[in-house]
Amino acid sequence: xxxxxxxxxxxxxxxxxxxxxxxxxxxxxxxxxxxxxxxxxxxxxxxxxxxxxxxxxxxxxxxxxxxxxxxxxxxxxxxxxxxxxxxxxxxxxxxxxxxxxxxxxxxxxxxxxxxxxxxxxxxxxxxxxxxxxxxxxxxxxxxxxxxxxxxxxxxxxxxxxxxxxxxxxxxxxxxxxxxxxxxxxxxxxxxxxxxxxxxxxxxxxxxxxxxxxxxxxxxxxxxxxxxxxxxxxxxxxxxxxxxxxxxxxxxxxxxxxxxxxxxxxxxxxxxxxxxxxxxxxxxxxxxxxxxxxxxxxxxxxxxxxxxxxxxxxxxxxxxxxxxxxxxxxxxxxxxxxxxxxxxxxxxxxxxxxxxxxxxxxxxxxxxxxxxxxxxxxxxxxxxxxxxxxxxxxxxxxxxxxxxxxxxxxxxxxxxxxxxxxxxxxxxxxxxxxxxxxxxxxxxxxxxxxxxxxxx
Numbered sequence: 001x002x003x004x005x006x007x008x009x010x011x012x013x014x015x016x017x018x019x020x021x022x023x024x025x026x027x028x029x030x031x032x033x034x035x036x037x038x039x040x041x042x043x044x045x046x047x048x049x050x051x052x053x054x055x056x057x058x059x060x061x062x063x064x065x066x067x068x069x070x071x072x073x074x075x076x077x078x079x080x081x082x083x084x085x086x087x088x089x090x091x092x093x094x095x096x097x098x099x100x101x102x103x104x105x106x107x108x109x110x111x112x113x114x115x116x117x118x119x120x121x122x123x124x125x126x127x128x129x130x131x132x133x134x135x136x137x138x139x140x141x142x143x144x145x146x147x148x149x150x151x152x153x154x155x156x157x158x159x160x161x162x163x164x165x166x167x168x169x170x171x172x173x174x175x176x177x178x179x180x181x182x183x184x185x186x187x188x189x190x191x192x193x194x195x196x197x198x199x200x201x202x203x204x205x206x207x208x209x210x211x212x213x214x215x216x217x218x219x220x221x222x223x224x225x226x227x228x229x230x231x232x233x234x235x236x237x238x239x240x241x242x243x244x245x246x247x248x249x250x251x252x253x254x255x256x257x258x259x260x261x262x263x264x265x266x267x268x269x270x271x272x273x274x275x276x277x278x279x280x281x282x283x284x285x286x287x288x289x290x291x292x293x294x295x296x297x298x299x300x301x302x303x304x305x306x307x308x309x310x311x312x313x314x315x316x317x318x319x320x321x322x323x324x325x326x327x328x329x330x331x332x333x334x335x336x337x338x339x340x341x342x343x344x345x346x347x348x349x350x351x352x353x354x355x356x357x358x359x360x361x362x363x364x365x366x367x368x369x370x371x372x373x374x375x376x377x378x379x380x381x382x383x384x385x386x387x388x389x390x391x392x393x394x395x396x397x398x399x400x401x402x403x404x405x406x407x408x409x410x411x412x413x414x415x416x417x418x419x420x421x422x423x424x425x426x427x428x429x430x431x432x433x434x435x436x437x438x439x440x441x442x443x444x445x446x447x448x449x450x451x452x453x454x455x
Contacts, residue, residue: 005030005086008096015266016103020341023106024120025081028099030088036072037061039085043245044077045126049133049237051149074098078109078248080120093275097263097282104262108255111345114247122244129237136230148231152218152238154430157392159239160215161246213396213411217431218242220397225434249390253349257298260286261340264299292383301352304361305343310336326360350387353380385417393419395441408435412443419443421452428454 009028016023031039041057042048064070073094077083084102086095109115119125137145210220221227222235248255264283271279287296308314312331321329343352359376362368368376388394394413402409408431412419424441431439432454441452 002030004092005095005099008092009099011270012096012100012103012266015270016100016107016262019262019265020337021103021107021262023082023103023110026084026102026106027081028084028086028102030086032088033065034062036075036085036087037065039075040072044075044083044085045123047127047130049130049149050137051146051153053153074102076102076105077123078115078118078120079123082106082109083123091278093271093278094282096267096270097279100263100266101259103266104259105255107262108251108258108344112247112251112255112348113346114251114348118244118247125240129241132233132237136234140228140230145230145234148234149238151430151433152235155218155221155427155434156238156242157390158215158217158395158427159219159242159246161243161250161390163216163219163243209400210397213398215394215396217395217397217410220400221431221434224400226436227434246390247348250348250350253294253298253301254343254347254352255298256294257300257302258344260295260299261302300365301356301361302340302343304364305356306336306340308336309339310334323359323363327363350384353387354384357383385415393417398442402440405437407437408439410439410441412441414444418445421445424452425454428452 005028009026013026037058039046040061041054048054061072065072071087073087073090075083075085082102082105084099084106086098090098133145133149209224214220216239218235218239222232222239225232225235227235267279287293287299289296310333311329312318312333312335313326313329318326318329318331343356347355357380359368359373362376363370363373368379396411396413397408398411399409400406410431424443428439428441439454443450443452445452
């Protein structure tokens with residue numbers, strides 16, 4: 001089996017590259033169900049910092065496999081080289097599907113713009129994080145560190161997933177502070193920030209902090225909250241790992257659709273008659289219409305894009321046609337494959353669905369009937385809202401010296417959906433525990449602008 005797998009790893013790599021995919025080296029490894037469950041709980045990494053969350057996830061994966069409720073066929077990790085784990089005991093055909101699927105993921109990680117700012121040495125980074133937390137436990141007690149980790153992880157979504165792309169004006173050279181290059185979570189100790197004024201002096205006119213509203217609340221707290229150095233280090237670790245996983249959440253539909261498109265394209269010509277039925281059953285299970293299945297939606301939408309661009313179904317002339325004529329329109333161009341590679345490079349789930357999830361697609365795949373079509377725009381808007389900001393409310397830190405009392409003021413970008421008040425209360429209380437002073441949030445409750453506060 002090992003020799004046969006090695007043969008298919010090489011053969012499918014050659015086919016993928018011949019079709020235009022490009023990716024760094026991929027390291028494949030077969031693991032058993034127990035090890036696969038552990039890796040899945042750790043997000044695909046062999047080592048994470050100690051926390052009860054990983055144990056809970058491990059038990060969930062292990063038990064669902066044991067009782068035949070679900071099976072993880074593969075795990076692929078965005079590092080260089082790409083790490084890919086195959087489940088030992090799978091049939092040879094299942095392993096071939098996974099190998100082809102993994103090469104497409106590796107291509108997506110390397111070429112999609114959302115992944116460009118992501119560090120490629122996260123295996124080492126995760127190990128550093130684990131060592132840092134373990135040392136903190138030795139010095140400050142396991143219980144106090146675990147409790148602080150619980151607090152930090154409850155705020156892990158208060159990041160700005162687009163922050164790496166923000167271009168800020170450079171400081172004048174003579175004003176630029178001298179900073180030593182270190183890992184982000186060590187930066188507060190080696191390059192301490194200027195002292196934050198807890199309460200402005202009467203008559204003083206301090207610079208606003210932050211200078212402009214920011215969604216990177218976790219980063220702000222790691223820099224300015226009155227915490228011990230080890231606590232700030234843990235906040236930076238949680239923030240860095242959240243930023244690492246954010247692009248994967250933002251491209252789940254497109255990435256899985258891309259991998260499914262390519263494992264189908266690469267393998268179909270190589271199937272033996274005996275394998276064809278097994279492959280058809282695997283595809284049927286993978287693309288089953290249950291809930292928002294990212295494999296199904298992404299795959300069929302990419303096929304739709306390829307067909308539309310092959311048949312010239314784009315541009316002002318096409319857009320001006322009524323729906324019935326669009327379905328029959330043809331102006332062969334053969335540009336489908338070129339368009340697919342462009343979509344893979346520059347789109348995330350949000351703009352992928354916004355642009356290509358059309359009434360024609362909904363009709364073609366039975367998502368809507370002609371009678372229900374008037375509800376399409378409303379349903380699409382609800383789906384896009386669900387994908388915006390990775391599904392979390394958009395909250396900005398507006399002022400860290402609210403009413404000149406050193407209190408935090410946050411603002412919720414209300415877009416017609418009110419916050420879950422129970423969860424909001426818990427988040428505000430945890431922010432208050434970190435900041436040490438009252439925390440306020442402007443939002444809308446019951447249709448009226450409201451200021452929620454903790455304590």
